[in-house]
Amino acid sequence: MAVDIVTSPDCGLLWRDLDSGVVGRALLEQGYCVTGEALSAEACEQLAGLYEQRQRFRSQVQMQRVNFGRGQYRYFAYPLPEGIQRLREAFYRKLVPVANHWAQCLGLDRHWPSTLGEFLRENHLQGQQLPTPLMLDYGPGDYNCLHQDKYGEAFFPFQVLIQLNRPGKDFTGGEFVLVENQARRQSRVMVVPLSRGQAVVFPNSLGVQRSSRGYSRTQIRHGVSQIMTGHRRSLGLIFHDALK
Numbered sequence: 452m453a454v455d456i457v458t459s460p461d462c463g464l465l466w467r468d469l470d471s472g473v474v475g476r477a478l479l480e481q482g483y484c485v486t487g488e489a490l491s492a493e494a495c496e497q498l499a500g501l502y503e504q505r506q507r508f509r510s511q512v513q514m515q516r517v518n519f520g521r522g523q524y525r526y527f528a529y530p531l532p533e534g535i536q537r538l539r540e541a542f543y544r545k546l547v548p549v550a551n552h553w554a555q556c557l558g559l560d561r562h563w564p565s566t567l568g569e570f571l572r573e574n575h576l577q578g579q580q581l582p583t584p585l586m587l588d589y590g591p592g593d594y595n596c597l598h599q600d601k602y603g604e605a606f607f608p609f610q611v612l613i614q615l616n617r618p619g620k621d622f623t624g625g626e627f628v629l630v631e632n633q634a635r636r637q638s639r640v641m642v643v644p645l646s647r648g649q650a651v652v653f654p655n656s657l658g659v660q661r662s663s664r665g666y667s668r669t670q671i672r673h674g675v676s677q678i679m680t681g682h683r684r685s686l687g688l689i690f691h692d693a694l695k
């Protein structure tokens with residue numbers, strides 16, 4: 452069946468298979484969670500093609516100019532393409548129980564509302580009104596330095612990255628990586644294997660480690676290793692909006 456990611460998302464698989472309990476356990480035990488195929492090959496191609504439609508984006512960043520690495524990304528403008536809006540809402544709904552459990556483990560005085568709409572209304576009242584879903588575009592030699600996507604006081608503790616091309620075929624290198632830092636410990640690196648259409652759910656900034664006395668906080672950063680050959684595009688879903 453033909454899909455049109457712009458007007459109607461192809462995320463039936465996601466709603467069926469993405470179980471909050473499974474995601475929560477993977478985040479705690481492994482540090483991240485890779486989903487099954489969140490988007491079909493056709494949906495990935497359509498999404499990757501949106502990058503050329505300049506009017507869909509509010510801004511563009513040349514990563515080299517701001518010392519973020521090498522490559523380019525664009526933040527979508529509101530209203531988001533329908534498919535991206537629905538993906539963002541669907542992921543939020545699945546992740547919010549995990550976020551609230553996370554807050555309990557870490558002793559954070561935070562509670563996230565059950566729908567993305569409510570969460571964003573709160574963000575907007577705090578002045579975080581700019582949409583943060585983005586597409587990234589990398590060519591040979593490009594890379595994305597380790598970073599955290601914080602855009603103000605309001606934040607959601609997880610974010611999602613969807614791989615839109617075929618690793619090993621459309622590009623080589625360009626691995627998505629996470630690095631965990633914990634006080635008085637050496638850093639731990641996680642290289643996340645992703646095929647086209649798969650999504651990874653990962654901590655936005657604060658990680659959780661089980662310790663003998665319960666849970667402790669870690670700092671998580673993410674990035675992309677250098678693309679060796681070909682081109683790589685990805686879709687990032689960040690749930691909090693950004694300050695103007």
Ligand SMILES: O=C(O)CCC(=O)C(=O)O
Nearest residue numbers: 587600612627675685687
């Ligand atoms: O291109 C990637 O895989 C990383 C994207 C990223 O930094 C993000 O979605 O926040």
Ligand SMILES: [Fe+2]
Nearest residue numbers: 598599600673
């Ligand atoms: Fe990022």
